[in-house]
Amino acid sequence: AQKITQTQPGMFVQEKEAVTLDCTYDTSDQSYGLFWYKQPSSGEMIFLIYQGSYDEQNATEGRYSLNFQKARKSANLVISASQLGDSAMYFCAMRALVGETSGSRLTFGEGTQLTVNP
């Protein structure tokens, strides 16, 4: 079974500063994928970034980067130069690669509520 743990229920950051949202995972699979999603107050789920377990370099997408430490089983999201619009709930998720019929089933963490202060 897979498990995602996000230990920070809430985080606060000043506008223009960087912030790290923590995510640890537990799996016995050798091959897996890690995802981050953003959920603003309007409710939609927005995909941010993906890291494969065999990817040697940390994933980056604009101001988002994923600090992947495989030995520690962590996949922290780093947001650089925070903006007011970054205020949202952030979810870490994981997918095991277990066969064609499994599709892309994701296991989610409980989320971290980020507030960016002006």
Next chain:
Amino acid sequence: DAGITQSPRHKVTETGTPVTLRCHQTENHRYMYWYRQDPGHGLRLIHYSYGVKDTDKGEVSDGYSVSRSKTEDFLLTLESATSSQTSVYFCAISLRAGAGELFFGEGSRLTVL
């Protein structure tokens, strides 16, 4: 835009009544999923489908059934709604066969009184 539409977007019902939520996609993607979102639990998979008439259970499938009679529609049914099924329900698709990120619909908020 992954072309996902959920209906209804909001519904209030009473305990014991049947409820069906519909997820419609316009892109003929093979894989579709139903998740529920509750405070303190994140999103949890209810059921998913990997093709027409091909479905399987997720981690919180008790009390739910699904059907997929055509590629574009994935229905989630609560045969007899209970208050514990009050939640926000998200439909999702994966664009790449068996891989890749999920793209979500806008969610359906269900309240069971």
